[in-house]
Amino acid sequence: MRRLLDHFSFLPIPFKIVLSFAFVILIGSFLLALPISQQASSQATYFDHLFIAVSMVSVTGLFTEPLAYTYNIFGQIIGLILIKLGGLGLITLVATIVMQLGRRVSMKDEVTLQQALNRGDMIGFRDFLISVVKYTFLIEGIGAVFLSFHMVPLFGWAKGTFTSIFLSISAFNNAGFDNLGTTSLQGFVNSHIVNIVIPLLIIIGGIGFSVWFDLAQNFKAFISVRSWIDFKGRYRRLKLHTRLVLNWTIFLIFAAMVLFMLSEWNNSETIGGLNFIGKMQATFFQAVTLRTAGFGTVGYTHLRLFTIIFMTVFMFIGGSPGGTAGGAKTSTVALVVKLLWAEITGQQHVHYQKRTLDDEIVQRALVIVVMFVILNFLGLSLMSIFDETVPMQYLFFEAVSALGTVGLSADLTSELSRGSQTVIMFLMFIGRLGPITIFTALGLFDRKQKPKVYASGNILIG
Incomplete structure (x- = not known):
């Protein structure tokens, strides 16, 4: 075991992240497959347990067998642990425990954690990491308390409390x-x-940990504002990344609400039969759940x-980088949109709120979006076969729901063939x-290569 850990410590950082998630999935699938984890009426095979373990660790929400009819309380607790490990990352939780015990974390491991959390620097990283875990449990606890006001009267103290905790953890981790x-x-x-x-809970978990702490540091300044001009001044003090994430999150939620209402x-089979308040809150819920949460209060088949x-x-x-959400990410897509606008308007650089963005970051954002498009169509092609x-x-x-780790489905996942379900697991x-992260771990990208420069060439486009 010691030798395995020593070998693991020398692996490339992306490979460490991939292996940690794969390890949790494998162990989780075995635990879910145990008889003590399942209901007496469970019809799930090991493939179903593996699929659900992948979905839990990837915090997606797709399933081939419903949890309520497959797993007992013990199995559902295992599921919550898998969701927590997937939401924050195994490496993050282990490192936090080690730090709390007073042991040092190597610079190499700090870089691993930095990439796992998608954080741009390591200044005050130890305090940041511990705060992430502490506030995660605190927010989930507060969410469970509020949900219990509805669940306890409905299901009783025992089931109502556990359901509140389950839903709160699941929602916060998207x-x-x-x-x-x-x-x-x-x-x-x-x-x-x-x-x-x-x-x-979905929004708080999905906007990213860095955004949390930036807002927390400016909280006192915001509660003391007395005018709109004062608010705008305080808002500009937030980090550029925070402002971009908040602006795009608000815009996407509002735009989704408008489109969903229109x-x-x-539609009498979705929200048409609800009153005005019911329609508004159902519309808001559906708009937010698209931030990769996977819950739904209407039937998507209709x-x-x-x-x-x-x-x-x-x-x-x-959602946004450095949080529990998935997808191409709000800031990534925003940069690509800004790049398109810069090209259309003839600008040489990409700008956002009077700041010029680094060309390498914009290029990386474009690569991510293109890769997501290719992977989505590859998954779709295989599923169509x-x-x-x-x-x-x-x-x-x-396919998009799987790759974006959203978890929404038109009641289709369990009806698909094992071939399509396998594709969904990989997505x-x-x-x-x-x-x-995946392709770097597989060695398909080598950033240590020296840049190659050849004689200039010209290709017609458009």
């Missing part, structure tokens, strides 16, 4: 799993508590085609870790 049945949170479409607490307002299309685009974008009778829009919805795994 996992999308519930222990209620096969219809996600559709039974709570009229619950004000559920439709407020769950989306808030498309589904009179959505109109336009809704399926625009939701697929929003799922592709996903395995399940050629399924309508293409639903297969595309499923979820790649989506959680990020394509660049």
Whole structure:
């Protein structure tokens, strides 16, 4: 064991991250497959347990067998542990425990953690890391308390409390799993508590840890503002990354709400039969869950085609870097949009809020988006071979949901062939870790190579 750990310490950083997640998935699938983890009526095979373990560690929410009818309390607790390990990362949690015990973490391991959390620097990293874990548990605890006001009267103290904890952890980690049945949170479409607490947990978990602490450091300044001009001045003091993430998160939620209302307002099978308040809160919930959360309060099999299309685009974008969300990431897509605008308007550099962005960062963002597009179409192509009778829009919805670690499905996952389900597992795994991490770990990219420069050439485009 000691020798294995020594070998692990010398592995490249991306490979460490990939192996840590793969290790948790493998152990988790074995634990879920144990008889003590399952209901007496469980019909799940090991493939189902492996699929669910991948989905939990990648904090996606897709499943081939419903949790409520497959796993008992012990199995569901194992599921929560897998979600926690997937949300924060095994390396992050282990390093935090080591730090709390007073042991030093090597510079190499700090770099690993920096990449696992997608953080730009290591200044005050030890305090940052410990604070992430502490505040994660605190926020999840607060969320569980508020949810219990609805769940305890509904299910009783024992089941209601556990359900509140389960949903709070799942929502904060953008996992999308519930222990209620096969219809996600559709039974709570009229619950004000559920439709407020769950989306808030999703947003807080998805905006990224760096954004948390930037906002926390400026909290006192914000509560003392007395005018809009004063607020704008305080807002500009936030880091550029924080402002970009907040601006795009608000924009995407608002845009998704508008599009969802326009498309589904009179659809009697989704929100058409609700009153005005019910429609608004259901619309808000669906708009937020596209930030890679995976919960739903309406049936996605009844959505109109336009809704399926625009939701697929929003799922592709996903949440923000350095948090629990997946997808191509808000800031990444924002940079690509800014790059397109710079090209259209003839600008040589990409700018955001009177700041010129580094060309290397913009190039990396473009690579990530292109890779996500390629992987999505590759997954879609394979799934269309395995399940050629399924309508293409639903297969595309499923593929994007998997790679973006969203977890939304038009009740399709369990009906797909084992071939398509295997494709979905790989998409979820790649989506959680990020394509660049995966391909770097496989040695497909070598950033140590010396740059090559040849004689200039010219190619016609457009």
